[in-house]
Amino acid sequence: MKETNKAPAPDLMDKIVALSKRRGFIYRGSEIYGGLAGTWDYAHYGVALKNNVKAIWWKRFVTDREDIYGMDAAILMNQKTWQASGHVSGFSDPLVECKKCKQRFRADHVKKVPADPVEHGLIGKALELKGSIAYWECEDCGTTNVVNTRQFNMMFKTNVGAVEDDDSISYLRPETAQGMFVNFKNIVDSFHPKLPFGMAQIGKAFRNEIAPRDFLFRSREFEQMEIEYFVKPAGWEKSFEDFRKEMHAFVGDVGLDDKKVHELEVPDGERAHYSKRTIDFEFDYPFGKKELYGLAYRTDFDLSAHAGMSKANLEYYDEETKERYIPHVIEPSFGVDRTVLAILSNAYTEDEMGGEKRTYLKLAPSVAPVKVAVFPLLKNKPELIKKAREVYEALKKEPAFGGAVEFDDNGNIGKRYRRQDEIGTPYCVTVDFDTIEKGAGVTVRDRDSGKQERVPENELSKYLSKHHTI
């Protein structure tokens, strides 16, 4: 996951953050206290957008299929979970810092050297450290330092129950995956699925990032959508390829431009040690090409680790071959917040309309927080308002729009169009004098082109639904 592109438009991110706040999508966490780095609060429209993303995902990967079971596991898990997964040991890298040039290195990577404490002026420090006297040489400036590691643990630690001791330690989960692995046996016992089958979960995860950056991209609290798909050890490649295609299909579902999504085959040596193959799906964010989704073949690493730690029997009995074995797993992993960020940056558009600069979100109707807005042409004509409210209330009840319909009579018509443009509403419906005097129907205005079409009232719902996939 290296940054390969420099930001093409350095201020685009700022504009997206500003719009998100101005229009009620996303605020900084704990803002009245000056904020809390790495946290973001979703407001009305942001929640709607995010919920749409999650609903579309759940539909494609759970309800539209027969072979994937839904899960919503607890965020707090028995600490042994994280010992088995390797997070307790692997998630914290001991670091050392050069006292002179302040460069930092992983403690297990630095070159250990013999040194005379007096000669290097380290005697006081060495005495403080008593038994653990070791030295290393900075590869940048050559300074000899005492090995003095600092622990960086990425997991948020907490205590479960009233007593704070080692046995009560737990962590806010740093990934959702383990909640599924530990329930593998339960799902097998409840549903008796045949391989291949999977489990899917949407939920929050927490990582104590040293430096959260880039709006929603790297935050300390975030949401994941993950699938663990269990397969026979032989022939995992087919499922891997199937999910690779499904992931691109999902990208289309939420209206992202697939041309901005690039597959990166993660080479040997850069993959996690348990993975035999990993593809990163990278997206062209305003700040560069960075990871959006991941697809990994994790072998039987996780289930085997849990079987070893828990002594549970996590083998699958294959009735065809009469064999018992631990299934292997394909893991498609999606970041919810990263999807929202990708959608916002993909959708943010500026153009000119009516000689004025216009900002709008070119959201796919499937993810738009408001599907349609209804206006009276003028707000000081009660008959227009009455009719517009009728049209609005009818649409509000239409299942096709899920209630994502707004009424607005504030300011003038142009102002209302611009407001809806900024939140990405695909269609605005206006009631004018011809509607009530001639029964000529309403006008439907398209967000992207600004073009209007007159549609009879009784065909309005059908006309709008035709353009929506929800």
Place this chain on the structure above:
RNA sequence: GCGAGAUUAGUUUAACGGUAAAAUAACAGUUUUCCAAACUGUGGUCACGGGUUCGACUCCCGUAUCUCGCACCA
């Protein structure tokens, strides 16, 4: 966590050791027969704590937070 910078209205930005301001956005009203019009009115601001001073938004110190860079990202 280190280094640098920043913090004045929802937003963008002024000014000043002595009553804090503009634009824009918001809200209400008038008006308006389709793209941020106009008019009238309204509300809203010096991050926090200490010090110097007759008096601090302004100067000094500290704290917090944010931003950028470094490092980190199983």
